[in-house]
Amino acid sequence: MTTPSKQEYRLQNLSCASCAAKFEKNVKAIPEVKDAQVNFGASKLTVVGDISVNQIEEAGAFDGIKVSQSPKRTIEKSTPFYKKTENILASISLVFVVLGYVLSSVRGEVDTLVIAMFIIAIVVGGMEIFKTGFRNLAHFEFDMKTLMTIAVIGAAIIGEWEEAAVVVFLFAVSEALEAYSMDKARQSIRQLMDIAPPTALIKRAHGEHFHEMELPTEQIEIGDILIVKPGQKIAMDGVVLSGRSAVNQAAITGESIPVNKITGDEVFAGTLNEEGALEVHVTKRVEDTTIAKIIHLVEEAQAEKAPSQQFVDRFAKYYTPAIMIVALLVAVLPPLFMGDWQHWIYQGLAVLVVGCPCALVVSTPVAIVTAIGNAARQGVLIKGGIHLEQLGHIEAVAFDKTGTLTKGKPEVTDIFTHNNMTEETVLQLVAAVEKQSQHPLAKAILTTLHEKGLTELVPTDFQSITGKGAYATVDGQKVSVGSLKWIATLTTVDEMTKERVNQLQAQGKTVVAAVSDDQLIGIIGIADQLREESKHVLQKLHALKVKHTVMLTGDAKPTAEAIASSLGMSDVRAGLLPAEKLTAIKELRAKYGAVAMVGDGVNDAPALASANVGIAMGGAGTDAALETADIALMGDDLTKLPYTIGLSRKTLRIIKENIIFALALKLIALLLVIPGWLTLWIAIFADMGATLLVVFNSLRLIRVRNK
Structure with missing residues (x-):
């Protein structure tokens, strides 16, 4: 028995959340479908089963939904607002409403021609509404279009032709504006999808020769050589084979400053090659590129329901039937005691509309x-959405040190010389020995040598001594480099040098000492440097009312305390193993409630998983960070942390405002029933106003920027 295939489809014209739910239900009802899920935010459908695009479009015919296969690229032709069929019909409806009002002022409201104008306006403007409404009524499904259909038919029965016509027109306008607003919100994903070019120029081996060809990215294979000219976007993830250029990675990492790329450096699809020509060895297929993963994760994130949305969905499930009962009671109870059936039936119809x-x-x-x-x-x-909401409640933030608060790359900070040696000579001799070493400190020394423009000396007879250091012959001298404890066994170390070493270690620096032919020639202080932005980020977090910040590190206590002191952090926990970091997070959660952990996404995996929100640094190109953390700062940029916490808190505030707006406007309109003042006009304005208010209020989040 074969397993049903899983397919993804892109959707167009998906207009509202209730339409998405109904469309999902219709797709699930197709016999060949085992399961289906509609992602309203991303306009995407995932189906388990073997069905055709035509079958899916038939399931979405009630909302005019168009379907295309994903990940196949489709260029969405944006139809101008004034060319959309529903908007044209709404405009025609408006013309007949205006004609009806003009004629009624001349011939009276009960004139046959006046009523005919309003009937035409109702039929033209409400054609799609009624089709869906009647179909829903037949299946006892109640959404806005069903309620509108009942309300308009009821208004017509009691002779309220002009109000029915105006309500149909206003509803058509509200639908058009809501569709426009949701399209605006979805542009964030569409812009991501448009980042990487659909085709690229590649070189592919044919026997002993290479042939250049332009191919769609779907046909590019791992091992192909991508040719990227100045000013072009890089189409695939890969490694630079030849060339040198500055690449703008803002689309992936959010970095505003272009990054210099040379042979061996990693590049990402969707980034812009600004200066030189590059040849790039393709390392990932189009569906596995970093931008493809980002798009997938963002779409999945938008499909996942946040706690507040789950509450609203549960509330709405009981709210709609309750409104229908209230509308029935308003239409029936008062006239039983006071008479005037027409007035109270009209009020009941208005309650139906306002209560949607x-x-x-x-x-x-x-x-x-x-x-x-x-x-x-x-x-x-x-x-x-759940992580976005949780971040808004964060009371404490725990930081890993290396690579998070610091750059994660040791740098030479101090060089002290002895026996009339110059700094340059000491650096050259030490670098010559360290060149053969695999130790991380060796890279820092060689980097400083190159930055100063000094010549590399050639060592011979290199020998490494585990846990102590290394030695080699350089320019005829035996040069030994290592810890002061080992060097002190090879030569005499004076008290002043020992004191200086103690001072450097108290500042959190690692000290390397060097001896040439049994004579101490110098000591070098090396430290993992603080990120320039770390202190400012901590200040911003405190300004955001984050109660507590703490450093969790496996480094030695003196190093950790020196870093914490320079940052103004009062809580530092050093010498921690991964399991001990996990225990620390549990303690923080017990004390502060909601805790975020910021780390590199690999060594800190247990702590990231245990925190309420795990935040990984440097997600671009790091699969572990993308998979482990709840949030990834793609550009390895710590300043994005206060921005993200600020964004989440603003989102929480806007969601609360939206729920209050939606319920308050409807409540005010419903209270108008008591004196009998509620009209269909007020009802549709209350519903339309509430919907547009929450949508436009939410769109304010587009303007939130990292400052």
Whole structure:
């Protein structure tokens, strides 16, 4: 028995959250479908089963949904607002409404021609509404279009032709504006999808020769050589084979400054080659590139329901039937005691319209979609609405030290010389020995040598001594480099040098000492340097009312305390193993409640998983960071942390505002029933106003930037 295939499809014209739910239900009802899930925020459908695009479009015919296969690229032709069929019909409806009002002022409201104008306006403007409404009524499904259909038919029965016509027109306008607004919110994903070019020029081996050809990215294979000219976008992930250039990686990492790339450096699809020509060895297929993973994770994040959205969905499930019961009671009870059936039936119809949960249902997803899309454009990958919400409640932030608060790359900070040696000579001799070493400190010394433009000396007879250091013959001298404890066994170390070493170690620096032919020639202080932005980031976090910041590190206590002191951090826990970091996070959660952990996504995996929100540094190109953490700072940029916490708190605030707006406007309108003042006009304005208010309020999140 074969396993049903899993397919993804892109959707167009998916207009509202309730339409998405109904479309998903229709697709699941197709016999060949085992399972289906609609991602409203990303306009995407995932289906398990073997079905055709035509079958899916038939399931979405009620909303005019168009379907295309994913990941196949489709160029979405954006139809101008004034050319969309539903908007043209709404405009024609408006013309007949105006004609009806003009004629009624001349011939009276009960004139046959006047009523005919309003009927034409109702039929033209409400054609799609009624088709769906009647179909829903036949299946006892109640959404906004069903409620509108009942309300308009009821208004017509009691002779309220002009109000029915105006309500149909206003509803058509609200639908058009809501579709426009949701499209605006979805642009964040569309912009991500458009980052990488659809085709690229490659060189591919044919026997002993290479042939150049332009291919769609879907046909490019691992091992192909990508040719990238100045000003072109890089189409695939890979490693630079030849050439040198500055590459703008803002689309992936959010970095504003281009990064210099040379042979051996990694480059990402969707980034812009600014200066030189590059040849790039392709290392990933198009569906596995970093940008493809980002798009996938952002779409999945927008599909995942945040706690507030789950609450709203549960609430709406009971809210709609309750409104229908209230509408029935308003239409029936008062006239039993007071008479005037026409007036109270009209009031009941108005309650039906005003009570539609559209604004409530859309209040949370549109905010989540907008915030996650904005963050992705800023180089922050948030893997779900639940993490976005949790980050807004964070009371304490724990930081790994190496590579998070510091650069993660040791640098030479001090050189002290002895026996009339110059700094340059000491550096050259030490670098010659360290050149053969695999120790991380060796790289720092060689980097400083190259930065100073000094010549590399050639060593011979190199020998490494585990845990102590190394020695080699350089320019006829035996040069030994290593810890002061070992060097002290090879030569005499004076008290002043010992004191200086103690001072350097108290500052958190590692000390390398060097001897030439049994004479001490110098000591070198090396430290992992603080990120320039670390102190400013901690200040911003405190300004955001984060109660506590703490450093968790496996480094020695003196080094950790020196770093913490320069940052103004009062809580530092040093010498921790991964399991001890996990224990520390549990203690922080017990004390402060919600805790975020910021680390590199590999060594800190247990602590990242245990924290309420795990945040990984440097997600670009790092699969472990993308998989382990709840949030990834793609550009290895710590300043994105306060921005992300600020964005999450603003999102929470906007979601609360949206729910209050949606319920308050409807409550005010419903209270108008008591004196009998509620009209269909007020009802549709309350519903339309609430929906547009929450959508436009959510779109404010597009403007949040990292400052």
